[in-house]
Amino acid sequence: MQSDCWYNIALTFIPSIGPITRRVLLEEFTLSKNIFSATKKDLLQVKGIGEKIVNEILQWNNPQLVDAEFTFIQKHRITPLFITDANYPQKLLECPDAPTLLYYKGTVNLNANKILSIVGTRMPTQYGFYVIEECLKSLPKDVLIVSGLALGIDTIAHQTALVNGLNTIGVLAHGLDEIYPPPNKPLAKQMLQQGGLLTEFNCKTIAEKYNFPKRNRVVAGLADATLVVETALKGGSMITADFASQYHREVIAVPGKITDQRSRGCLKLIQENKATIYTNPNELLQQLNWVNTIPELSPAQKGLISLMKQQEIFSMDELLQLTGLGIGSLSGLLLQLELQQIIQVLPGESFTLMPAYYST
Known part of the structure; x- marks a missing residue:
């Protein structure tokens, strides 16, 4: 008899079933192993589940893939977080398309009370660096910083968090057997001691282009708010901001020069009332209600x-x-x-x- 974890992993290997459909099936059958042991009649009675999906479940026969993943996470001490687990990120659980299974390696609680995602261009200016530095050095130490470990603003956010004693999580668009981009391998290693790495992708999954929007929804869904520092009109940062808005999270954009391509995305978010304006760390703390109660002072x-x-x-x-x-x-x-x-x-x-x- 295989473990519940084995069946949880197996559920993510059925090709045509995405996170929303998996959630529907789990609401009906409670456990992953119950889905695999269900009859065709039982499966077809689930609302929204058609013949194609049912046949894929009944005919699925790739246990070697699950065995390899199960062995990998045990060997590297990776924590699988299934959507029904108590320690699954609760803010992410509020999103309808939340990943069914996350793989986590790190030291911090993903259910921190204060979580801020920071996103932006891969080619930041000195202004973008300054904004992040001034912001993070002023945040309370219990704020968890989330980003995507990409070059540019993501890297600056992670590095600045570490320097200022803040925990930081990198959300990956690939499996935990590799780090992309390669120049960030030393940074990722540091983050394992003061934060961690998180992904919904199994090992051997490479950083394909279509994985990044999936990664971006996790960056947005994990956090109370997303701070967009510098971005063009199109790109991953705008996708992340859109997800954050869909999830009814705060979106805060840093204004910049109207002549700077890397500020046009931020200005558009502000202009269309999709984001509030970032001006200083104090106002950010007040907007998110993160200002600590003033203690009794001598x-x-x-x-x-x-x-x-x-x-x-x-x-x-x-x-x-x-x-x-x-x-x-x-x-x-x-x-x-x-x-x-x-x-x-x-x-x-x-x-x-x-x-x-x-x-x-």
Whole structure:
């Protein structure tokens, strides 16, 4: 007797059955193995299931494909996430065409409370890099960043998330036996320690052109919102934004020059009211209701926050001089504020106030 996981994988190998049809069958038969053991009469009674699909189920006979996939995920410690599993991404579950089975390798919970997808062109400008850098360094550390591991904006989003201590997930358009594009192999390896890799495609599936829109729907469906940084009028980013809109998720677009081809897609989304305008990280947090409740602060903490509103970045020496505190007392205060995500520690032992607290 094969395991439930074996039958879950097998269900995805029947050619004519897509995610919507699989979902209909599972609602009727509950378990994948019940679908394979059902009679022709039982299958034909399911609404929307015709003779062609029924015959494919009854005549399917490729166990070697399932055996190979099952062996692969066990060998590489990949977690299969079936659509009926409790740890399947719940936001994605809300989408009618959600993948029936996902393959996941990583360290973080895919059901994080705050998930932001970031998409854009493969040929970004310095402006696009700046927007992502300024945004991600200001986000709370519990925000999960999702993108597609492509070159360009995707790569910048993943790399910047890692640098700023945010977990990040790369959604792939191929199996987990390879990484595409090849230059991102080192990045993907880093992400396994601070996020992970996710795909609906079995091993040996290469990055064919028609797989990318399928990947894009997962990028959109996983998240509370999709931030479009730079994009032309056509391309994967616009497809992702369209999926996000269909799924009733927030779409936020970064405006740019009207003369820049890489901003025209963003401007069109804004012009057609398909996206709101991104202006700064603080407004993004407020729009998504991600601004943390201000914690109860001591007089010393309030004083330090008030002082740090006066300029953007302070060195430790400057703070020691301005506060008149000893190194031990000041270090303790700074640590408290960092743990409360009120300040951010920058390279070179510098400190800055998080944007949300300039107005408090």
